[in-house]
Amino acid sequence: MDAFRRRFLTQGLCGCALCFGGMSALARVSPTSMTPLVGPGYRPVDTDERGLWQAFDRLEEDVAHSNMLVGDAALNSYVRGVVERLLGPQAADTRVYVVRDPDFNASMAPNGMMLVHTGLLARMRNEAQFAAVLGHESGHYLRRHGVRNWRDIKAKTATMSFLALAGAATGTWYALANAINSTLLLSLFQFSREMESEADAYGLKLMYESRYSARAASEVWSQIIEERKASAAARKKRYKDRATSLVSTHPPSAERMSDLSESAEELLANAPPDARYDDRRAEWLAAIAPHRAMLIEEQVKLNDSGASLYLINTLARDGWDGTLRYFEGEVYRLRDESGDAARAADAYAAAVAFADAPAQAYRAHGYAQLKAGNTEAGRRALSRYLELDPVAPDAAMVRFTLGQ
Amino acid sequence: MRIFLTLIASLALGGCVTGYTLVSPAPVAVAQGSMKVKPSVAWNRAPKGVFDIPRQENWTQNGPLLDGITFIGALESGQAITKQKPKDDRKVPVFRADMTPQDLVSMIESYYRIRAGATIFESTGVKPTTFLGKPGMQFDYTYVLTDEVKRRGRSVLAVVNGKLYLMALDGAALHYFDAALPEFEALAASAVIS
Numbered sequence: 382m383d384a385f386r387r388r389f390l391t392q393g394l395c396g397c398a399l400c401f402g403g404m405s406a407l408a409r410v411s412p413t414s415m416t417p418l419v420g421p422g423y424r425p426v427d428t429d430e431r432g433l434w435q436a437f438d439r440l441e442e443d444v445a446h447s448n449m450l451v452g453d454a455a456l457n458s459y460v461r462g463v464v465e466r467l468l469g470p471q472a473a474d475t476r477v478y479v480v481r482d483p484d485f486n487a488s489m490a491p492n493g494m495m496l497v498h499t500g501l502l503a504r505m506r507n508e509a510q511f512a513a514v515l516g517h518e519s520g521h522y523l524r525r526h527g528v529r530n531w532r533d534i535k536a537k538t539a540t541m542s543f544l545a546l547a548g549a550a551t552g553t554w555y556a557l558a559n560a561i562n563s564t565l566l567l568s569l570f571q572f573s574r575e576m577e578s579e580a581d582a583y584g585l586k587l588m589y590e591s592r593y594s595a596r597a598a599s600e601v602w603s604q605i606i607e608e609r610k611a612s613a614a615a616r617k618k619r620y621k622d623r624a625t626s627l628v629s630t631h632p633p634s635a636e637r638m639s640d641l642s643e644s645a646e647e648l649l650a651n652a653p654p655d656a657r658y659d660d661r662r663a664e665w666l667a668a669i670a671p672h673r674a675m676l677i678e679e680q681v682k683l684n685d686s687g688a689s690l691y692l693i694n695t696l697a698r699d700g701w702d703g704t705l706r707y708f709e710g711e712v713y714r715l716r717d718e719s720g721d722a723a724r725a726a727d728a729y730a731a732a733v734a735f736a737d738a739p740a741q742a743y744r745a746h747g748y749a750q751l752k753a754g755n756t757e758a759g760r761r762a763l764s765r766y767l768e769l770d771p772v773a774p775d776a777a778m779v780r781f782t783l784g785q
Numbered sequence: 786m787r788i789f790l791t792l793i794a795s796l797a798l799g800g801c802v803t804g805y806t807l808v809s810p811a812p813v814a815v816a817q818g819s820m821k822v823k824p825s826v827a828w829n830r831a832p833k834g835v836f837d838i839p840r841q842e843n844w845t846q847n848g849p850l851l852d853g854i855t856f857i858g859a860l861e862s863g864q865a866i867t868k869q870k871p872k873d874d875r876k877v878p879v880f881r882a883d884m885t886p887q888d889l890v891s892m893i894e895s896y897y898r899i900r901a902g903a904t905i906f907e908s909t910g911v912k913p914t915t916f917l918g919k920p921g922m923q924f925d926y927t928y929v930l931t932d933e934v935k936r937r938g939r940s941v942l943a944v945v946n947g948k949l950y951l952m953a954l955d956g957a958a959l960h961y962f963d964a965a966l967p968e969f970e971a972l973a974a975s976a977v978i979s
Contacts, residue, residue: 448934448935481905482904616873618872679904682891682895682898682906683875683895684875684877715878715895717879717881744887745887748885748887748888752883774925775887775908777912778912778922781886781913
């Protein structure tokens with residue numbers, strides 16, 4: 382199941398850009414050339430597009446009732462607000478679902494259903510970066526990439542029926558989405574690459590018009606590439622650029638980042654002198670704050686130390702705090718290589734020096750001190766953990782440790 | 786701990802999974818003879834999954850998607866509770882004889898997140914217990930895999946002479962976990978090191 386899930390999560394319905402690499406270059410698409418192919422309140426008229434929408438509407442019914450959604454009203458409202466800022470009245474034609482999954486991804490279905498994964502929320506440093514991804518996905522919708530993809534598939538594979546495909550995926554909406562997604566990608570690498578360039582350009586345009594800093598878009602891809610390199614390096618593996626395969630749908634990474642950067646500068650060069658563009662970092666941090674520990678924890682507990690440390694260090698560029706130091710320690714504790722126990726102990730000690738250290742940091746600090754033979758310091762920290770969270774699920778076990 | 790393997794098997798083989806054998810309600814050695822338990826009802830011993838380690842055995846009453854019991858016995862320090870390769874991107878921490886309760890909880894949670902693909906996993910209780918006549922730990926949790934069924938799990942474990950002994954119950958939160966829990970508790974109470 383894991384392999385199925387990963388493919389879906391890393392590719393997305395109109396996949397968000399996780400694949401990079403070196404195939405033939407495409408001409409940069411200018412953001413100002415992007416115009417919507419659907420207007421507000423668009424509903425499909427042609428038979429095939431209506432069928433496609435109906436299939437995704439059925440999929441969306443499952444998604445809307447999924448156990449894997451983040452139900453928090455404030456977070457959903459905030460995400461909705463970013464989409465509304467980007468799309469204006471046309472945001473009413475889209476629905477956004479925040480899915481619990483630690484991988485970096487977002488996706489857009491042809492009917493306006495957008496999935497935002499918690500792994501995306503974990504990695505963004507400000508609202509502009511988040512808007513860059515949502516803008517990219519919105520670009521897919523506004524350019525009708527879903528149905529254009531679908532029509533090309535039908536032209537290429539006359540024997541395949543979308544409804545038969547949907548029926549074949551007898552599992553959950555995840556399996557169905559994956560089946561649809563894989564087929565789209567396998568059929569259409571070159572066509573989709575053009576679409577990705579369009580979506581990038583459209584995303585930038587939406588950001589610019591919504592007064593987000595357009596430079597945030599290239600930052601996002603830079604962070605993701607660096608994270609993947611760090612993950613490979615930690616396992617002593619060569620970084621493999623997945624976009625070198627025939628299923629590659631995304632423009633080469635360097636070219637893509639340079640296109641995004643060039644387009645952003647082009648937009649800003651022609652901006653009105655009094656226009657202000659910002660990254661809305663404060664708003665982002667306030668919205669994410671109640672969920673930040675959960676978001677980082679999801680990633681850290683996958684024990685992908687390279688990626689996790691990269692994420693933590695990236696977030697720490699805006700300043701270390703107790704939560705980040707605690708999770709830094711967790712990465713080392715789970716990695717468990719030579720010297721990691723000491724590294725973890727140092728990180729926990731640094732965590733509890735912050736006033737905002739989470740209760741678990743005291744537990745981790747306590748056990749690390751006990752392991753190192755510092756009994757009194759360890760007991761003090763464990764006691765502090767129980768003071769801070771007397772009804773913690775593991776309170777009985779910690780009390781048992783203290784009683785020994 | 787192996788529900789997800791059946792999900793893989795049913796996708797790959799169209800649900801045709803063979804190799805189950807009957808476990809009669811009588812004292813029986815499990816997990817390569819490392820422990821003995823005394824079931825009060827008949828169980829089905831499931832075939833080995835691709836990620837199962839040699840010192841592991843899995844039983845089920847109603848099929849692994851609904852309920853299952855895992856036994857892992859006499860696992861040496863430095864070994865993992867699942868098969869994995871050194872260069873896997875995401876690895877379950879290996880068992881160490883000096884693990885703290887916090888480490889053991891993390892090891893089990895990582896198994897569910899990495900091997901089973903649990904995107905939601907919550908600890909609901911960690912407390913001391915007696916297992917195999919030794920001081921042990923009981924870890925209760927809930928989780929959701931990609932099939933979106935809410936499940937509950939309980940791992941009971943002890944480290945004896947530097948080796949890990951573990952029994953885990955998994956079941957759908959609706960009915961099946963609670964239905965199997967009394968038998969699981971009786972099995973755990975009956976367990977002895979062979």
